[in-house]
Amino acid sequence: xxxxxxxxxxxxxxxxxxxxLRCDPISGHVSLFWYQQALGQGPEFLTYFQNEAQLDKxxxxxxxxxxxxxxxxxxxxxxxxxxxxxxxxxLCASSHGLAEYNEQFFGPGTRLTVL
Amino acid sequence: xxxxxxxxxxxxxxxGASLELRCNYSYGATPYLFWYVQSPGQGLQLLLKxxxxxxxxxxxxxxxxxxxxxxxxxxxxxxxxxxxxxxxYFCAAGFQKLVFGTGTRLLVSP
Numbered sequence: 001x002x003x004x005x006x007x008x009x010x011x012x013x014x015x016x017x018x019x020x021l022r023c024d025p026i027s028g029h030v031s032l033f034w035y036q037q038a039l040g041q042g043p044e045f046l047t048y049f050q051n052e053a054q055l056d057k058x059x060x061x062x063x064x065x066x067x068x069x070x071x072x073x074x075x076x077x078x079x080x081x082x083x084x085x086x087x088x089x090x091l092c093a094s095s096h097g098l099a100e101y102n103e104q105f106f107g108p109g110t111r112l113t114v115l
Numbered sequence: 116x117x118x119x120x121x122x123x124x125x126x127x128x129x130x131g132a133s134l135e136l137r138c139n140y141s142y143g144a145t146p147y148l149f150w151y152v153q154s155p156g157q158g159l160q161l162l163l164k165x166x167x168x169x170x171x172x173x174x175x176x177x178x179x180x181x182x183x184x185x186x187x188x189x190x191x192x193x194x195x196x197x198x199x200x201x202x203x204y205f206c207a208a209g210f211q212k213l214v215f216g217t218g219t220r221l222l223v224s225p
């Protein structure tokens with residue numbers, strides 16, 4: 001079966017451009033997570049959805065970051081007016097969402113480079 | 116604040132030797148605990164997880180981890196390392212959102 005997929009795999013943006021990163025979770029997974037992984041660091045939580053509801057967005061670093069999951073499946077992370085500090089790998093993960101199935105399955109990530 | 120600490124940035128182990136990667140966590144309540152492995156250009160792959168019960172957890176690829184509540188630790192072990200184990204290893208803790216450590220890069224020497 002298909003795992004979590006993300007597109008594009010690589011994105012280069014000029015400073016000030018808007019970007020949109022897509023995540024396709026595993027079919028039937030209720031929960032979806034976005035993480036940001038800077039070079040040489042561990043992933044850091046950005047936001048979390050359960051179905052279409054965004055239950056936690058405490059990790060979004062600024063109001064330039066926006067995430068949505070309108071139909072409870074595919075999710076998009078949008079970054080407006082990109083800055084050089086936004087350069088990172090953006091990881092998406094999905095899980096069943098039940099306590100005993102809290103394992104998160106990660107996608108390959110989108111590497112964003114802001115010039 | 117919730118945090119996960121992996122004190123070793125790099126570890127080099129000879130092929131066939133044993134391995135232990137350290138992880139300590141700071142959390143209000145005992146969280147779920149995870150070890151993930153990340154190879155270059157790949158996503159994170161779950162090695163094993165601890166939710167409750169037996170404190171010695173078996174995972175994939177011959178890895179195991181031991182949860183020690185008194186030490187707030189969840190160290191990863193493998194009795195005999197293979198060259199293909201060279202990768203970045205992340206410890207994580209949480210219930211829904213995960214808090215990750217900064218990772219330990221494992222190098223395997225011939």
